[in-house]
Amino acid sequence: MTADKPIEERTEFTPQFNEQGLIPVITQDAHTGQVLMFAWMNREALDETIKTRLGTYYSRSRKKLWKKGEQSGHIQKVKQILTDCDQDCIILEVEVDAGQCHVGYYSCFYRALKPGSQTELEFIAEKTYDPDATYGK
């Protein structure tokens, strides 16, 4: 037991949910390290993710659990779960298929700030699936 140690040194997993009962989650491709998305979990979503090994989040807009891929089929197979020094953020390392982002890209992070610009983005990826075919128009 290391519960008497500072949270940074503990081996007890004691995730720190915020005042809304949520913890931020970074989802990363287990093989390439590419960040795929950023979302939130509540305690139930985290427990479900650990139990099923499928990425499950809490939708703040719909105010309910959201199993990634339940509509699109683009599920996330969880290979490893990391936490940070303060245990107030989680990384899911996952295996995915063609797409993750609802816009049709592999990653939600498909735009970068143009070099030298403070206001203009450029697209740095190509779509990997057709979201209209997946979600309907």
Added chain:
Amino acid sequence: MTADKPIEERTEFTPQFNEQGLIPVITQDAHTGQVLMFAWMNREALDETIKTRLGTYYSRSRKKLWKKGEQSGHIQKVKQILTDCDQDCIILEVEVDAGQCHVGYYSCFYRALKPGSQTELEFIAEKTYDPDATYGK
């Protein structure tokens, strides 16, 4: 101009700060893709990061700007800035030196949930610098 398009398709960088005026930031090693830390920026921290090309955040505990490395020397040279579909999260791709995490590790994410366990973490990294020598006891 693409301002008439949905935010997912725009090339205008219009970061969506939350009700506290903050946006979540994932900081990633520009070369390996390893996630180093997770923190927050306000508008001023983001502008400062873009202008100086050095990772600058907003400390919610100290309620002020926080230039990473101002105390430890472990600065972050920003190589690229990404945003996601909804423009409510930012990735900083950075170059760093030996350490980033205040505990002495290269990344703040130095622990993973033990395979098969829901409650126990294991350390998956070694410290890369001595935090006591850097920050003092």
